[in-house]
Amino acid sequence: MNYDVLIPVIRKLAIEAGAKIMEIYNSDDFDVKVKSDDSPVTAADEAADAIISAGLRAAFPDVMLVTEEQADSHSAKGETFLIVDPLDGTKEFIHRRGDFTVNIAYVEKGVPQRGVVYAPAKERMFFTQADGQSVEEVGVFDLDVVGETREINVAKSDNAALMVVASKSHRDQATDDYINKYNVKDSKSAGSSLKFCLVATGEADIYPRVGRTMEWDTAAGHAVLLGAGGQVVRFDDHTPLTYGKDDFANPFFIAYAPDVELKTA
Incomplete structure (x- = not known):
């Protein structure tokens, strides 16, 4: 996988999916259905999935794709694949609590190598750069131009607090x-x-x-x-x-x- 190609694609698709999700989120009402595993699904899950899966299949036709909203993809086998949750936190979405995300990742040999997490209602965007360093993008999220980013790193933890x-x-x-x-x-x-x-x-x-x-x-x-x-x-x-x-x-x-x-x- 060429990460210089991958990262702009998954970032752009996350923003596009997030825009569609927010359009539905801000509407007066939306239908909630129940899947076979008793988990909820909305029009936003399905619309975001359509955007992301179409974009990934067009850009990376030879890479296995697994997505929550397409049950036929759940029988796929392999250690290297793209994996998508188009709307993670559907319950948060339904209750309009804002803590939901668009998740797109690339897994290689069983390890998530690169990914993007976009929380459109929180206006927070996190992704791995091509070099593997994770950043948070701040400001307005342009589809084609990455805005200001800040490198993110875990804390130096104090085990007493x-x-x-x-x-x-x-x-x-x-x-x-x-x-x-x-x-x-x-x-x-x-x-x-x-x-x-x-x-x-x-x-x-x-x-x-x-x-x-x-x-x-x-x-x-x-x-x-x-x-x-x-x-x-x-x-x-x-x-x-x-x-x-x-x-x-x-x-x-x-x-x-x-x-x-x-x-x-």
């Missing part, structure tokens, strides 16, 4: 029990893949996820965090979280800055 970020919609007792193993200065909640990005920018030190996620939920945020010096490991044995699993389902995991002294489950 950690900042924790956890799921807004899926926090439970098991999550709290694990968080309580640490010396926590403060904690915050966020939706969607923004949690990875808060660790990547140093706004949080650790994000534990004790709950079901799919690879399209995490790959882009994982790539951004790796490009900022962070890590994502399995909850059970602290080995790296890998991609291309048979059903694209993730085990529980921990995303963190490397100075954090991880506790066992």
